[in-house]
């Protein structure tokens with residue numbers, strides 16, 4: 001059985017979805033990813049969908065499931081690189097993709113995850129001014 | 137635009153759908169036709185996404201069936217018509233099935249109403265105990 | 279019985295053409311700017327030849343006959359091309375009416391018996407009127423095509439995407455926002471987000487005359503699609519009366535960042551990107 005490779009990058013996991021997923025493959029991804037989150041204690045999951053040409057409600061549900069399960073295990077999920085046509089279609093379809101963060105590309109996705117982690121660690125960190133939210 | 141003109145079928149193709157692994161090849165076939173008639177990328181994506189929803193419903197609830205792909209013209213328009221026919225249990229209350237969020241499969245209940253929004257024409261016929269037929273049309277520039 | 283009119287037309291073809299050309303050339307509205315007299319003559323000759331060739335004793339009484347398909351095709355292509363060149367309906371109509379006049383005039387000089395003349399004229403009248411009607415129909419179709427094309431062009435021109443800052447796009451929308459327009463706006467915007475790698479888009483609607491629930495729906499969808507791609511979308515140019523209707527219609531825009539002006543939207547964008555714009559300070563020595 002083929003598998004979708006999951007890459008570990010520091011405290012994040014990166015999955016690049018290359019092909020239009022067969023259903024079984026997609027369901028495997030869900031469990032593989034959750035096991036990996038547990039094993040590595042990853043703080044974030046990046047799912048690169050830049051070469052995915054369609055996301056239907058089945059795929060959407062899997063993405064949502066991954067996000068929800070990761071959340072429970074204290075990791076955030078970012079879907080990166082969604083194509084314009086796919087985004088327009090998802091909105092029309094009415095799929096909410098709840099609990100999923102999005103970013104333009106992997107790099108920006110990592111930045112987003114880092115800032116989420118910083119935010120969660122609370123404001124008591126050092127005064128390294130610049131990348132903290134303004135509190136006015 | 138005149139909608140009274142009749143639709144003419146230019147080309148057709150019929151696929152049997154019996155298992156999950158039929159979904160992706162079927163989608164690819166729909167895409168081939170959409171590309172062939174020069175459908176815009178966004179419309180292609182909407183068409184294929186809707187097709188995917190309907191073919192999955194047919195598998196999940198109708199026990200598989202027949203998926204037909206047609207290239208059609210009507211007046212100035214060219215487009216793709218998809219017809220899904222199964223001999224499954226049918227849908228007792230179509231109006232409810234067409235509502236956002238209604239699902240008997242513990243799912244999101246977006247497939248039918250969402251697909252209707254993605255297509256230019258949408259028709260569903262169903263009779264309990266006999267089966268379900270869903271017909272959709274997406275125009276090239278619709 | 280051999281039909282008089284058919285026989286006469288075949289014999290007098292060149293006279294008819296001369297008469298017809300004269301009818302056309304004498305008209306004050308003749309557009310020499312759009313077509314040379316030479317081309318006009320060629321077009322007329324082609325049509326007349328085809329008419330004389332396909333007119334038979336049998337079909338002269340049935341103007342819907344398939345024998346006239348070639349003529350209808352010629353008429354259709356003439357009137358569509360005239361519609362696109364900017365001819366008026368009157369000018370286009372005169373083309374066919376002028377031929378009818380020429381045909382009837384020839385019948386008048388050739389047929390001596392009043393009763394035969396009357397009958398034959400009525401027949402020719404009917405055939406030609408049918409062609410005239412066909413010409414009008416296709417002329418209007420041609421104009422519709424022009425309008426459709428222009429609509430597309432206007433929609434394209436009127437949705438420019440501007441890169442106002444590194445990472446910030448602005449899209450001023452001018453005119454009504456219907457669903458096909460929204461589609462174009464959305465596609466242009468999202469593609470530009472990909473191409474430029476921008477993470478913030480400002481949709482300025484100060485040029486949109488009214489926001490009803492449908493337009494609001496379109497805006498909400500655009501924002502949702504932008505967010506799915508990983509960018510933020512700010513709506514600016516909310517005039518007081520728009521804010522009023524939005525509230526009165528009970529439209530929920532709470533999930534969307536809205537700003538009164540493009541300037542304040544830009545400020546918000548800078549904030550999100552953690553940029554600061556400062557007045558240049560003179561260094562004191």
Ligand SMILES: Nc1ncnc2c1ncn2[C@@H]1O[C@H](COP(=O)(O)OP(=O)(O)OP(=O)(O)O)[C@@H](O)[C@H]1O
Nearest residue numbers: 057193197198233239240241243244245246247248
């Ligand atoms: N071909 C079919 N035969 C029988 N019942 C069907 C068929 N297609 C749909 N249905 C019924 O209509 C309901 C709604 O379908 P819809 O596709 O909208 O939602 P879903 O499949 O349950 O969820 P989702 O598509 O969001 O994963 C289904 O739950 C099912 O009860």
Ligand SMILES: [Mg+2]
Nearest residue numbers: 189193247248
């Ligand atoms: Mg479904």
